[in-house]
Amino acid sequence: MPVESIFPRLEALLPKVQKPIQYVGGELNSTVKDWDSADVRWALMYPDAYEVGLPNQGVAILYEILNELPATLAERTYAVWPDLEALMRAEGVPQFTVDGHRPVRAFDVLGVSFSTELGYTNMLTALDLAGIPLLAVDRGDDDPIVLAGGHAAFNPEPVADFLDAAVLGDGEQISIAISEVVREWKAEGRPGGRDELLMRLAESGGVYVPKFYDVDYHPDGRIKRVAPNRADVPWRVHKHTVMDLDEWPYPKKPLVPLAETVHERFSVEIFRGCTRGCRFCQAGMITRPVRERSITTIGAMVENGIKESGFNEVGLLSLSSADHSEIADVAKGLADRYEGTNTSLSLPSTRVDAFNIDLANEFSRNGRRSGLTFAPEGGSERMRKVINKMVTEEDLIRTVTTAYSQGWRQVKLYFMCGLPTEQDEDVLGIADLAKKVIKAGREATGSRDIRCTVSIGGFVPKPHTPFQWAGQADHETVDRRLRALRDSLRGDRQYGRAIGFRYHDGKPSIVEGLLSRGDRRVGSVIRAVWEDGGRFDGWSEHFSYERWTAAAEKAGVDVDWYTTREREENEVLPWDHLDAGLDREWLWQDWQEAVSGGEVEDCRWTPCYDCGVCPTMGTEIQIGPTGRKLLPLTVV
Ligand code: SF4
Numbered sequence: 269m270p271v272e273s274i275f276p277r278l279e280a281l282l283p284k285v286q287k288p289i290q291y292v293g294g295e296l297n298s299t300v301k302d303w304d305s306a307d308v309r310w311a312l313m314y315p316d317a318y319e320v321g322l323p324n325q326g327v328a329i330l331y332e333i334l335n336e337l338p339a340t341l342a343e344r345t346y347a348v349w350p351d352l353e354a355l356m357r358a359e360g361v362p363q364f365t366v367d368g369h370r371p372v373r374a375f376d377v378l379g380v381s382f383s384t385e386l387g388y389t390n391m392l393t394a395l396d397l398a399g400i401p402l403l404a405v406d407r408g409d410d411d412p413i414v415l416a417g418g419h420a421a422f423n424p425e426p427v428a429d430f431l432d433a434a435v436l437g438d439g440e441q442i443s444i445a446i447s448e449v450v451r452e453w454k455a456e457g458r459p460g461g462r463d464e465l466l467m468r469l470a471e472s473g474g475v476y477v478p479k480f481y482d483v484d485y486h487p488d489g490r491i492k493r494v495a496p497n498r499a500d501v502p503w504r505v506h507k508h509t510v511m512d513l514d515e516w517p518y519p520k521k522p523l524v525p526l527a528e529t530v531h532e533r534f535s536v537e538i539f540r541g542c543t544r545g546c547r548f549c550q551a552g553m554i555t556r557p558v559r560e561r562s563i564t565t566i567g568a569m570v571e572n573g574i575k576e577s578g579f580n581e582v583g584l585l586s587l588s589s590a591d592h593s594e595i596a597d598v599a600k601g602l603a604d605r606y607e608g609t610n611t612s613l614s615l616p617s618t619r620v621d622a623f624n625i626d627l628a629n630e631f632s633r634n635g636r637r638s639g640l641t642f643a644p645e646g647g648s649e650r651m652r653k654v655i656n657k658m659v660t661e662e663d664l665i666r667t668v669t670t671a672y673s674q675g676w677r678q679v680k681l682y683f684m685c686g687l688p689t690e691q692d693e694d695v696l697g698i699a700d701l702a703k704k705v706i707k708a709g710r711e712a713t714g715s716r717d718i719r720c721t722v723s724i725g726g727f728v729p730k731p732h733t734p735f736q737w738a739g740q741a742d743h744e745t746v747d748r749r750l751r752a753l754r755d756s757l758r759g760d761r762q763y764g765r766a767i768g769f770r771y772h773d774g775k776p777s778i779v780e781g782l783l784s785r786g787d788r789r790v791g792s793v794i795r796a797v798w799e800d801g802g803r804f805d806g807w808s809e810h811f812s813y814e815r816w817t818a819a820a821e822k823a824g825v826d827v828d829w830y831t832t833r834e835r836e837e838n839e840v841l842p843w844d845h846l847d848a849g850l851d852r853e854w855l856w857q858d859w860q861e862a863v864s865g866g867e868v869e870d871c872r873w874t875p876c877y878d879c880g881v882c883p884t885m886g887t888e889i890q891i892g893p894t895g896r897k898l899l900p901l902t903v904v
Contacts, residue, residue, distance in 0.1 A: 270303050270304060271303050271368075271370045271371065271374045272370075273368060273369040273370060274361055274362065274364050274369050274370070274371055275364075275369040277359065277361050278291065278361055278364065278369060280359075281352065281355040281356070281359060281361065284351070284355060285349065285351045285352045285355065286349060286351055287318075287319075287349075287527055289526050289527040290317070290318035290319065290346070290366075290526075290527040291318070291348070291352065291364075291366060292366070292526065293344075293365075293366035293367050293368075293369065294526065295322075295523050295524055295525055295526055296523070296524035296577065296578070297521040297522060297523050297524060297576065297577065298344075298366075298367055298523060299331075299335045299341075299342075299367065300343070300367045300368045301335060301341040303341070303368070303370070305339075305341070306339055306340055306341040307339040307340070307451045307454060307455070308337075308339065308340045308341075308376050308377070308447045308450045308451045308454070309340070309341050309342075309343075309374070309375045309376050309377070310330075310334050310340065310341070310342040310343070310375060310376070310377045310378075310379055310443075310447070311342075311343055311344075311345050311365055311370075311372045311375040311377070311378045311379070311412065312327050312330055312331055312334075312342055312343070312344050312345070312379050312381070313327075313344075313345045313346065313347075313372075313378060313379065313380045313381070313391070313394060314327050314344070314346055314347075314380075314381055314387075315346075315347050315380055315381075315382065315387035315388075315390035315391045315394065316346065316347050316387055316390060316804070316806065317346060317347055317349060317804070318346045318366070318525075318527060318529070319525075319527060319528060319529045319530055320529070320530055321344075321346045321347070322344075322346075322523060322525045322529045323525075323529050323530060323531040323532075323535070324381065324383070325519070325535060325537060325585065326381045326383075326417070326418060326439060327344065327381050328518075328519045328522065328523055329439070329440065329516075329518040329519055330342065330379065330381075330439050330440070330443050331344060331523075332518050332519055332520060332521060333440055333443060333444065333516075333518060334443060334444075334447065337444065337447060339451060340447045340451075343365035343366070343367035343368055343370065343375075344365060344366055344367060345363060345364065345365045345366065345372055345378075345394065346366065347387075347390040347393065347394065347803075347804065348363070348393075348397070349804075350803055350804075353393060353397065353803075356397055357397070362397055362398050362399055363394045363395075363397035363398035371398065371399075372394065372398040372400070372412070373398045373399050373400055373410075373411065373412065375412045376412055376413065376450050376454070377412055377413045377415055377446070377450065378394075378395075378398075378400070378412040378413070378414045378415065379415045379416075379417060379443070380394075380414065380415070380416050380417070380418075381416075381417050381418040382416055382417070382418040382419070382420035382421055383418050383419055383420065384419075384420060384780070384806060385420045385426070385780055385783035385784055386776075386779070386780060386783070386805040386806035386811075387420075387805075387806065388426070388427050388783060388794050388805075389794060389797055389798040389802040389803055389804075389805055390803060390804060390805075391427070391430065392430065392794070392795065392798040393798065393803060395414065395430065400412065400414065402430055402795065403429055403430065404429060404430060404431060404432045404478070404479060405429070405479065407432070407462065408462070409458065409461045409462050411462075413432045413433060413450070413462075413465065413466070413469075414430065414431055414432045414433075415431070415432060415433045415434065415435060415446070415475075416431050416433070416434040416435070417434070417435045417439050419550060419551060419554065420783075420784075421434045421435060421436060422436055422507075422550070422554050422731055422732055422843060422846060422848055423731040423732075423784065423785070423786075423842060423843040423846065424476065424478070424846075425478075425786060425787045425788050425790075425842040425843065426782075426783050426786040426787070426788070426790040426791055426794060427791060427794065428478035428788045428791065429478075429788065429791040430791065430794075430795075431478060432462075432466060432477065432479075433466065433469055433470075433475050433476060433477050433478075434475075434476045434478070435474070435475055435476070435508065436476070436505065436506070436507035436508065436554075436846060436847075436848065437507030437508035437509055437554075437555075437848075438508050438509055438510040438540070439508070440510050440516050440518070441508060441510060442474055442475070442508045445472070445474070446469065446475065449465070449468050449469055449472070450465065453465045453468060466479070466480070467480075467498070467500075467501075470498075470500075470501045470502075471500050471501065471502075473502045473505060473506060474505070474506060474508060475505070476505040476846060477501070478788075480496055480497055480498050480501045481494050481495065481496055481497065481501070481845065482494070482495055482496075482497045483787065483788055483842075489826075489829065490839055490840065491787060491839075491840040491841070491842060492840065493840060494840065494842075494844065494845045503845060504845050504846070504847045505845065505846055505847060506847045506849075506884075507554070507846075507847060507848050507849060509557075509559075509849075509885050509887075510540070510559070511559060511885075511887055511890070512559070512890075513537070513539070513540060513559050513560070513561045513565070514561060514562050514565045517561075517565055517568070517569050519573070520569075520572060520573075520576065521576045521577075522534050522535075522573050522576060522577040522579065524577050524578065524579070531583070532579070532581070533579055533581035533582060533583045533614065534570070534573040534574060534577050534579040534581070534582050534583070535582075535583040535584075535585045536561075536566055536569045536570055536573065536582065536583070536584055536585065537561070537585045537586060538560070538561050538566055538584045538585065538586050538589055538592050538595075538598065539558060539559060539560040539561060539586045539591075539592055539891075540555050540558070540559050540586070541555045541556045541557050541558040541559055541587070541889075542555065542556070542558065542586075542587040542588055542591070543556060543557065543558050543870050543871045543872050543889060544588060544591070544656075544870045545656050545858075545868040545869070545870065545871075546645070546655060546656055546657055547654070547655050547656045547733060547734040547735055547858060547859075547862050548645070548655050548684065548687065548727060548729075548730075548733065548735055549587075549733065550730035550731065550732060550733050551587055552587055553732050553733050553848065553850060554732050554848045554850075555587070556849065556850070556879065556881040557881050557882055557885065557887060557888065557889040557890070558872060558889045558890065558891060559889075559890045560592055560593060560594075560890060560891050563594045563597055563598055563601070566584070566598055567598075567601060567602070567605075570582050570602060574611060580610045580611050580612065581611070581612050581613075581614060582602070582611060582612070582613050582614070583613075583614045583615075583616060584598070584613070584614070584615050584616075585616065588619060589615050589616065590615065590619040590621075590624050590627055591619065591870075591872070593872075593891040595627060596626075596627070599613075599615070599627050599630040599631060600630055602631075603630040603631060603633050607633055612631075613630075613631040614631060615627055615628065615631050616641070619642070620642045620643070620644060620659045620663050620664050620667050621663065621667055624640075624642075624667070625640065625667065625670050625671050625674060625676075628640055628671075628676075629674060639676070639677075639678035639679065639680050639721075640671050640676050640678070640679050640680070641679075641680040641681075641682065642664065642667065642668070642679065642680070642681055642682070643657075643681070643682040643683075644657065644659050644664055644681060644682075644683065644701070645657045645682065645683055645684050645687075646683065646684070646687060646694065647683055647694050647695050647696070647697035647698035647699075647700075647701060648693065648694040648697035649661060650694065650865075651687060651689075651690060651694040651697070653865050653867060654687065654688060654689050654862050654863070654865070655684075655687055655862070656862070656867055656868055658867060661701065661704070664701065664705070665704055665705065665708050668705050668708060668709060668720075669708045669709065669711075669712045672708070672709035672712045672713050672718055673712040673713060677717060677718050677719065678718075678719045678720075678721070679705065679709075679718075679719070679720045679721075680720075680721045680723060681698075681701070681702065681705070681720060681721070681722050681723070682723050682724075682725075683698050683722065683723070683724045683725075684724065684725055684726070684727040685724050685725070685726055685727065685741075685746050685749055685750055685753075685771075685774075686726050686727040686740065686741030686745065686746045686749075686774065686777065687727045687741075688729075688735055688738040688739075688862065688863070689862075689863060690741065690749075692749055692752065695749040695750070695752065695753050696749075696752060696753060696756055698722060698724065698753055699753055699756035699757050699760070702720050702722050702757065702763070702767045703760060703762075703763040703767070705720045706718065706719075706720055706763045706766045706767060707763065716766070718766065719766055719767070719768065720766065720767050720768070721767070721768035721769070721770065722753075722757070722767060722768065722769050722770070723770045723771070724750065724753070724769075724770070724771045725771070725772055725777070726741075726743075726746050726772065726773075726774045726776070726777030726778075727740070727741070727777070728740065728777050728780045728781045728784055729781065729784070729785065730784050730785075731784060731785060731841065731842075731843045732843065732848040732850055732855075733855070734855050734856075734858035734859040734862055735859065735862070736785070736835075736841060736855065736859075737834060737835040737836075737837070737839075737856070737859055738834060738859070739831075739832045739833055739834035740777070740778070740781045740831040740832050741774070741832070742774075742778070742828075742831075742832050743773065743774030743775045743777065743778050744774075745774075746773075746774030746777065747773055747774050750771050750773070750774070753769075753771075754769055754771070757769050772808070775813040776805075776808070776811055776813070778813070778827065778831055779805065779811075779813065779816045781830070781831040782816070782820070782825075782827055782830050782831055785830060785831070785841075785842070786830055786842065787842035788842075789823075789825060790825060790830065792823040792825070793816070793819045793820045793823045793825050796819035796822055796823055797815055797816055797819045800815050800818075800819060801815070802815055802816075802819075837856055847884070849880060849881040849884040849885055850879055850880050850881060851878065851879060851880025851884075854877075854878060854879050854880055855879075871889065872889055872891055
């Protein structure tokens with residue numbers, strides 16, 4: 269049976285809302301397949317506004333892969349702004365996809381990609397607008413399977429009650445496998461209803477179905493154990509890893525937004541994973557091992573992407589793009605190929621060394637020299653050792669001096685505040701560093717026309733990292749240190765005016781901390797916040813700390829217990845049954861080394877230090893087209 273488009277009803281509301289174009293779809297390379305031609309239908313949601321969600325690579329890749337399957341269709345849905353939400357509620361218009369404007373409830377699977385935990389309340393809005401019961405236990409056979417993915421899905425426990433399932437890791441292969449399970453189950457006449465479908469997914473070991481696991485607690489609130497409540501459901505659910513990225517050269521047909529979005533460029537992911545071992549970085553830990561795309565595939569993807577989209581900016585994406593073993597050849601090859609055209613290249617990279625500046629010089633041949641970004645992350649040498657960011661002050665000064673003397677005028681430096689073991693002087697060290705950067709730049713150029721911007725965010729300990737046991741700094745401490753840093757920068761007559769300062773207060777980090785390391789009991793807080801009007805929590809103008817603390821108090825959830833409390837080694841963590849491939853003992857050991865000043869090197873270039881990922885995945889890190897380990901490149 270075809271499903272009717274809700275567009276005629278939506279269209280009547282659009283003149284009354286801001287940025288109506290974000291709801292109309294029809295972008296270049298978007299796809300609307302015939303409803304009846306598909307056996308399995310996915311609605312893919314990015315739980316934020318269209319302008320943030322459209323450029324998301326994860327959703328774009330799955331959208332294409334699923335639509336390429338003959339018997340599957342996929343459409344996209346985004347969080348609607350509160351103005352449209354109010355009108356939709358008043359007029360009874362359900363949550364819709366922007367492609368076919370079909371009601372989300374009509375789909376078989378609603379896949380939600382969480383880059384951050386602050387999108388949880390937006391998922392609840394979408395479920396409610398769609399007419400899908402908020403709690404998984406209340407859903408019937410006609411409701412879609414609500415499935416979470418993305419980095420936050422590595423601890424989906426705070427939203428476990430709202431989810432039917434979650435998937436860890438790369439989505440390319442598992443989304444196809446899930447489609448096949450759903451197709452078979454439907455073809456057989458849906459035996460056993462929703463429960464059997466979820467059971468078939470859970471039995472595979474690659475899909476986590478929270479309702480098949482019971483959580484027991486100690487009287488003091490710590491988790492006693494998480495155990496499957498059905499036979500044939502595995503004790504641990506493993507993550508998915510695509511081993512050969514060259515076999516998956518997506519996106520092939522990049523979506524070109526109609527409305528303004530946060531990035532308007534074609535992005536090619538040049539590798540996945542990172543083995544630098546920064547202890548705060550969840551993305552680096554959970555995406556191991558490193559898997560590079562070959563230089564030939566990168567070149568082909570860039571050429572094809574430009575042709576298919578018409579974008580004139582290409583971004584080379586990864587967690588640390590300058591670390592690709594052939595990045596010098598990639599940069600030179602692309603800069604040569606597009607020299608004199610209107611295509612510009614960008615390398616969002618944060619490595620602090622001269623090599624990075626050579627790359628930036630290559631990439632700016634065709635474009636503007638705006639600014640260079642480096643991420644020392646910690647303000648003092650001691651702090652950088654604790655987080656395993658092996659950058660010395662000397663490295664940084666040498667790098668920025670090279671940048672300024674080669675014509676760059678603006679340098680951005682990223683830091684974090686509230687890191688484990690941090691003292692006031694570690695944060696004040698950021699001011700000293702920034703002043704030295706300006707001093708070095710003035711000396712190198714003989715000009716006062718140089719700038720440095722310090723951006724600083726609150727640190728949140730994340731699951732599956734060595735800091736998963738750490739106590740988070742309270743927001744009063746973070747705010748006090750940030751104020752002292754601001755005063756030190758602004759009060760400096762000699763350098764203060766050349767240094768910009770951007771920071772966020774510490775309260776949103778506390779909520780993010782609650783959601784990151786929370787367990788199933790935190791679900792009632794999320795629901796209460798949403799019922800109280802919580803929406804778009806990642807946007808400072810919508811975020812309300814008071815709303816979160818009031819909801820936590822009402823639900824009897826102690827926010828400090830979840831955030832500022834340091835955990836013991838043997839405490840069962842809410843995500844221990846979810847396997848990111850990392851050896852728990854290695855993580856603990858690395859946490860101990862952080863406190864005692866031990867460092868780990870990047871295992872791309874040094875011997876394996878047994879983090880556990882490669883043996884678990886039955887593989888090894890993959891760099892270079894031959895698969896051989898290449899030495900780090902020197903300056904081009
Ligand atoms: S198992 Fe060894 S080689 Fe593989 S990512 Fe971990 S430390 Fe590196």
